[in-house]
Amino acid sequence: MTAxxxxxxVRKSYVARGREVLALDRVDLDIAPGEFVAFVGPSGCGKSxxxxxIAGILPIExxxxxxxxxxxxxxxxxxxxxxxxxxxxxxxxxxxxxxxxLRFHGVNxxxxxxxxxxxxxxxxxxxxxxxxxxxxxxxxxxxxxxxQLLAYExxxxxxxxxxxxxxxxxxxxxxxxxxxxxxxKRQTVVFVTHDLAEAITVAQRVVVFTGRxxxxxxxxxxxLPAERDVFKVRFLPEFEAAYTRLWDALxxxxxxxxxx
Amino acid sequence: xxxxxxxxxxxxxxxxxxxxxxxxxxxxxRKLWIIVLRVLVGVGFLALWHHxxxxxxxxxxxxxxxxxxxxxxxxxxDGTLWNHLSITLYATAWGFGIGCIxxxxxxxxxxxxTLIAEVFDPYITAIYSIPKIALAPLFIIWFxxxxxxxxxxxxxxxxxxxxxxxxxxxxxxxPIYVHVTRxxxxxxxxxxxxxxxxxxxSWVITGLKVSVPYALVxxxxxxxxxxxxxxxxxxxxxxxxxxxxxxxxxxxxxxxVGAVINAALKHIEAYVLRWxx
Ligand SMILES: Nc1ncnc2c1ncn2[C@@H]1O[C@H](COP(=O)(O)OP(=O)(O)O)[C@@H](O)[C@H]1O
Ligand SMILES: [Mg+2]
Numbered sequence: 001m002t003a004x005x006x007x008x009x010v011r012k013s014y015v016a017r018g019r020e021v022l023a024l025d026r027v028d029l030d031i032a033p034g035e036f037v038a039f040v041g042p043s044g045c046g047k048s049x050x051x052x053x054i055a056g057i058l059p060i061e062x063x064x065x066x067x068x069x070x071x072x073x074x075x076x077x078x079x080x081x082x083x084x085x086x087x088x089x090x091x092x093x094x095x096x097x098x099x100x101x102l103r104f105h106g107v108n109x110x111x112x113x114x115x116x117x118x119x120x121x122x123x124x125x126x127x128x129x130x131x132x133x134x135x136x137x138x139x140x141x142x143x144x145x146x147x148q149l150l151a152y153e154x155x156x157x158x159x160x161x162x163x164x165x166x167x168x169x170x171x172x173x174x175x176x177x178x179x180x181x182x183x184x185k186r187q188t189v190v191f192v193t194h195d196l197a198e199a200i201t202v203a204q205r206v207v208v209f210t211g212r213x214x215x216x217x218x219x220x221x222x223x224l225p226a227e228r229d230v231f232k233v234r235f236l237p238e239f240e241a242a243y244t245r246l247w248d249a250l251x252x253x254x255x256x257x258x259x260x
Numbered sequence: 261x262x263x264x265x266x267x268x269x270x271x272x273x274x275x276x277x278x279x280x281x282x283x284x285x286x287x288x289x290r291k292l293w294i295i296v297l298r299v300l301v302g303v304g305f306l307a308l309w310h311h312x313x314x315x316x317x318x319x320x321x322x323x324x325x326x327x328x329x330x331x332x333x334x335x336x337x338d339g340t341l342w343n344h345l346s347i348t349l350y351a352t353a354w355g356f357g358i359g360c361i362x363x364x365x366x367x368x369x370x371x372x373x374t375l376i377a378e379v380f381d382p383y384i385t386a387i388y389s390i391p392k393i394a395l396a397p398l399f400i401i402w403f404x405x406x407x408x409x410x411x412x413x414x415x416x417x418x419x420x421x422x423x424x425x426x427x428x429x430x431x432x433x434x435p436i437y438v439h440v441t442r443x444x445x446x447x448x449x450x451x452x453x454x455x456x457x458x459x460x461x462s463w464v465i466t467g468l469k470v471s472v473p474y475a476l477v478x479x480x481x482x483x484x485x486x487x488x489x490x491x492x493x494x495x496x497x498x499x500x501x502x503x504x505x506x507x508x509x510x511x512x513x514x515x516x517v518g519a520v521i522n523a524a525l526k527h528i529e530a531y532v533l534r535w536x537x
Contacts, residue, residue, distance in 0.1 A: 057439045075442045087440040091458040091535040100454065104445030132535040152444070 003030040004188035009063035025213040034186040038199035041209025042257040080154030095129035101152040119147035138165045156188040218249040323505040331509040348490040355414025356475040363422030371430025405486040414478030418471040425467030429460025
């Protein structure tokens with residue numbers, strides 16, 4: 001079976017203010033169709049950079065990325081991307097924002113209205129359809145972005161710290177929601193987070209990156225079943241073992257970043 | 261989801277409470293007071309003008325409110341007002357419309373294609389520095405003393421304001437919105453419609469607000485220089501005859517027109533930028 005996302009030999013450096021900063025170096029990774037993979041790593045290690053490259057926002061100058069067998073070269077419309085930065089359009093209402101991708105994919109009239117209502121319900125934003133993003137909290141805007149991402153059912157989801165702005169309880173609820181949808185639809189998911197527990201809770205594989213320049217340091221296969229209870233997995237021994245191993249890999253990278 | 265519902269309740273949600281009504285009542289009261297005070301200021305000014313006229317300052321120089329009022333009334337009755345105002349408004353509207361369309365389109369083009377913008381930049385700066393009024397005599401030579409030259413003057417003025425504002429607005433668009441819209445399946449037209457234009461709208465509207473009075477100024481200046489109709493002509497003719505009453509009447513008409521247009525634009529702005537929360 002061909003990989004959903006095949007990353008090979010990717011290297012990326014930024015040139016800014018007369019200096020070259022190497023952000024990513026020699027990244028190789030295959031992600032299987034329907035797999036849920038989490039990326040963790042110290043901040044500034046190039047996780048968002050890699051996501052932007054998979055989405056085709058950043059040109060791939062060295063190495064290559066294939067998505068569903070197609071070489072990524074320019075905007076990749078076959079993925080859904082929830083960026084780290086807020087990207088919900090401030091001049092459109094919540095409803096209009098969620099409806100936007102449906103509109104672009106030719107879903108019209110009653111079907112679109114119904115789908116938007118379903119998605120708002122799924123993220124707990126019923127009643128806020130007519131609000132503008134500026135009237136919502138940061139966490140609520142993230143949920144609008146999630147509803148928008150899930151509404152048009154892209155086969156691959158890229159999510160860059162999607163629940164970072166949410167409080168602990170709401171985060172669990174959103175993780176549960178996301179897992180339920182993934183279990184039903186089995187999209188390929190790439191999920192960036194700075195929260196190790198979150199990574200283990202949602203993912204089948206957790207990829208640990210080194211500090212800048214980001215390289216893959218370790219890949220942990222999570223042995224928990226795909227059908228899992230986000231509220232209870234953290235008390236299982238497998239979870240603890242995975243957490244310890246991942247933390248041992250991650251901690252020196254974070255310390256190295258602190259020292260630099 | 262109870263967590264979400266709690267958050268919804270915490271930030272207010274769509275609930276009307278007694279406090280909402282009290283806040284609205286207080287705001288209404290304040291608005292009423294402001295209107296009353298505004299009327300008082302207006303009446304006070306007219307009283308002062310009335311008193312000054314003939315007592316402190318020669319009527320020849322400042323006319324008097326009742327004479328000006330009477331003149332306006334007469335113009336209104338005998339059709340003079342509409343005869344001249346219609347031509348001024350007509351020229352202003354055309355100048356404004358042409359300036360807007362051309363300015364907006366070129367602003368979008370330059371904003372989207374940085375290379376064009378960088379190549380043309382020094383020339384645009386140079387042309388922009390010319391006081392557009394200085395072009396009026398040229399336009400009269402080109403287009404004659406008819407309405408076309410007035411349209412040209414106001415279009416030239418409006419064009420620059422709208423062009424530069426649109427350009428800046430487009431340059432300011434956060435690229436993340438463009439990328440995400442394209443990834444979601446939006447084409448170039450969608451990006452323009454859902455991202456570029458709404459994002460640039462606040463700049464464009466600022467441009468519109470600034471340029472409407474300019475359009476009026478452009479037309480009136482064209483009329484001052486050479487014409488046989490229009491409010492500018494009326495004022496110019498009255499000045500030649502030392503008829504200050506008519507001069508003031510003409511100026512008041514222009515002020516009134518400017519105020520009405522500005523009020524309309526304010527409403528449009530409030531609607532278009534309602535998302536700013
Ligand atoms: N546009 C850019 N220009 C210059 N440097 C950048 C740019 N974007 C990111 N970087 C640098 O590249 C590194 C990786 O950034 P990023 O991918 O955002 O990391 P992460 O998402 O893992 O926190 C950081 O050191 C950052 O400073
Ligand atoms: Mg990041």
